[in-house]
Amino acid sequence: MLELLQLTLDGLLDGSAYALVGLGLSLTFGGLRRLNLAYGATAMLAAYVGAWLHARHGAPVWLVAMSVVACAALIGWYVERLCFAGTRDETIRPASGPGAPVAGADGREVVALASSFAIWMQLEQLAVNLLPRHLNLFPSLAVERNWFVGELMIRPDRVVLALVSIGLTLGLAAWLERTRTGLSWRATADLGTAAHLVGMPVPKLQTIGFAVACALSGIAAFLVLSLDGQVTPMFGMWMLLKGLVVAMLGGLGSVRGVLRGGLLLGLVESYAQALLGAQGREFATYALLLAVLMWPRPMREERAVSSGVTR
Amino acid sequence: MSTAVADSPIPASDAIGAVMQTIRNALGDVLGLGDVAGAHLVGLSSDMAIMSMLALSAYLMLLVGRVSFGQQAFFGLGAYAAGVMTAMFHAPLAVALAVGVSLGALCSWLLAVPTMHLSGLHYAVATLAFGEIARILLGWWVWQRETGDGPVGPAGIDGFRDIRWLLENDVAPSEFLVLTLVLLVLVLAMLMRAERTRLGVALRMTGHDDVLASSHGIPVARIRQFAAALAGGLAALGGGLYAHRTTYIEPAVFDPMLGVHAVGYALLGGLGTALGPLLGVMFDLGLLDASRLFPGWRMVIFGGLVALFLRWRPRGLLDETLVHRLNGFRFFAGSVRAASPLSSGASNPPGRKEISS
Numbered sequence: 001m002l003e004l005l006q007l008t009l010d011g012l013l014d015g016s017a018y019a020l021v022g023l024g025l026s027l028t029f030g031g032l033r034r035l036n037l038a039y040g041a042t043a044m045l046a047a048y049v050g051a052w053l054h055a056r057h058g059a060p061v062w063l064v065a066m067s068v069v070a071c072a073a074l075i076g077w078y079v080e081r082l083c084f085a086g087t088r089d090e091t092i093r094p095a096s097g098p099g100a101p102v103a104g105a106d107g108r109e110v111v112a113l114a115s116s117f118a119i120w121m122q123l124e125q126l127a128v129n130l131l132p133r134h135l136n137l138f139p140s141l142a143v144e145r146n147w148f149v150g151e152l153m154i155r156p157d158r159v160v161l162a163l164v165s166i167g168l169t170l171g172l173a174a175w176l177e178r179t180r181t182g183l184s185w186r187a188t189a190d191l192g193t194a195a196h197l198v199g200m201p202v203p204k205l206q207t208i209g210f211a212v213a214c215a216l217s218g219i220a221a222f223l224v225l226s227l228d229g230q231v232t233p234m235f236g237m238w239m240l241l242k243g244l245v246v247a248m249l250g251g252l253g254s255v256r257g258v259l260r261g262g263l264l265l266g267l268v269e270s271y272a273q274a275l276l277g278a279q280g281r282e283f284a285t286y287a288l289l290l291a292v293l294m295w296p297r298p299m300r301e302e303r304a305v306s307s308g309v310t311r
Numbered sequence: 312m313s314t315a316v317a318d319s320p321i322p323a324s325d326a327i328g329a330v331m332q333t334i335r336n337a338l339g340d341v342l343g344l345g346d347v348a349g350a351h352l353v354g355l356s357s358d359m360a361i362m363s364m365l366a367l368s369a370y371l372m373l374l375v376g377r378v379s380f381g382q383q384a385f386f387g388l389g390a391y392a393a394g395v396m397t398a399m400f401h402a403p404l405a406v407a408l409a410v411g412v413s414l415g416a417l418c419s420w421l422l423a424v425p426t427m428h429l430s431g432l433h434y435a436v437a438t439l440a441f442g443e444i445a446r447i448l449l450g451w452w453v454w455q456r457e458t459g460d461g462p463v464g465p466a467g468i469d470g471f472r473d474i475r476w477l478l479e480n481d482v483a484p485s486e487f488l489v490l491t492l493v494l495l496v497l498v499l500a501m502l503m504r505a506e507r508t509r510l511g512v513a514l515r516m517t518g519h520d521d522v523l524a525s526s527h528g529i530p531v532a533r534i535r536q537f538a539a540a541l542a543g544g545l546a547a548l549g550g551g552l553y554a555h556r557t558t559y560i561e562p563a564v565f566d567p568m569l570g571v572h573a574v575g576y577a578l579l580g581g582l583g584t585a586l587g588p589l590l591g592v593m594f595d596l597g598l599l600d601a602s603r604l605f606p607g608w609r610m611v612i613f614g615g616l617v618a619l620f621l622r623w624r625p626r627g628l629l630d631e632t633l634v635h636r637l638n639g640f641r642f643f644a645g646s647v648r649a650a651s652p653l654s655s656g657a658s659n660p661p662g663r664k665e666i667s668s
Contacts, residue, residue: 035432035435035436082622110431110578110625111625113378113432113435114378114617115617115622116618117575118613118614118615118618119614119615121610121613122614122615122618123614125607125608125610125611126611129607129608129611244436248433248436252432279447279451279468282443283447283448286440286441286443287440287444289436289437289440290437290440290441293426293429293433293436293440294425294426
């Protein structure tokens, strides 16, 4: 019983970190209706820049944190210009001309997927060129001493991460719901053409939204890595896959859904690891994802498509 | 194939890496021993032919309007199945490949039935999840069988060693290359031939606009399931050949990078004709990787180029428009005739503008 409680607690704490990882990806999808495969690589390159500053120039932790977030936003802007700017214009004007996207609804999606994948490769290679070793030091914020409640063990740094994650998610959701900018972002996401007709700068809003989402991924990368104290070239893939599962579980594009998805994933992984070991943990992640995707319609798609970014 | 590769397990994390490793060994040796150059050219060509099959399977899925990031799973399934047949049951290579292809096609069809109604994006993610599940399951699969020299069989995460059918039967690498190329040419001929039939037109129509296609009486769901089964079989064929070429396979080889590369090759080369994916493979493996023009920066340049390229040519180099323009050249005639009724009538590919003006 105690073990079960411990597993649940660990799962919930891990899960809120996952929510933070999935937040940026879900926001991007909400805004553009495109999946950004370069998401993990963006955060990874930004983290590598941070690690590089830390290792080669002895930058303090706060500077590393700021540079990671700034770099992520900057790289995100680059990714958006290159991969997504060309494929989204048809939300405003009908497609035509030699650069027109492919016929068929999925054609444009395919192109965005493929080109963001190419950029993923590019960013990953850049990161590896920056710091060629497999394991790189990242400024560590991990706390050595653990708290004990009765016999339950709690890592205080994880609790802080979970609180930051929940706070950011709820804050973002509230911001999208309450403010004027949030309203225009939601309008853009829901019906780009209508938003354009009433005079909103749709491409600009989309670019800003994309950069903000990538900055969020930078925050997530910094927090997750600073608890590990190291960064490896596998991080980009990890970030993309976890983010994807969480965003899918919560309904792509839904901000609060990310929190639900993250907690669910955290719990499932925690139990699966106890039952089946490390490989089982990975297995459970994908099995859960596949199950959710094949689930009869009502839950998933309506939420993702019709309700826009929030809920 | 060099025996050095056969004896040592390849530490690279994916098939691309393994292929690159082979090529690198090749080029390293060429400098010292001029005689070996030919042998390595043979190896490189075999690798390119095998990758072409995987790229063609991704191309088939793209043709019906779906991106699959899970083709590496069928590649892996085919590799394991063919390896089990020859190494553990001493079946001839042809039988092993046939078993692998049937298994790949069956699994791919079984996956397609419940997932094909998903939207393109959800389907892409579902195939990715399936590919990873298959990889993990292969990592759990331990099945050893006593043969003449020690136990042979899949050993979970440690991989599957000693798939030595080629060595035992004295098949020279050049003969294996000929076999692979013949198979590839057969596949290509079949695909390009199919483009001229009603089935080929139905495939392309489904990809361009499934609503329109189904209103023309095309059974869109069945067409897509058929394409998935075909693509799975094709990937498994490549996998079976790959297993026998390297003699050693492990689950880590069949990671998402492999499948995603296959999609990249197909998109880069072009969706207008089945020759497109081959062009993509040649460009990446044959030109950029083998020539080692930009060591360390290859992916930076290649990735950037692909992204820029896709912005202006969303359906690759050999897209329908170009294939159509090449109408005059007899060489492409097979695909052109299939593409043209669509361009002028049913759908609205980029080629239409040029025709009407």
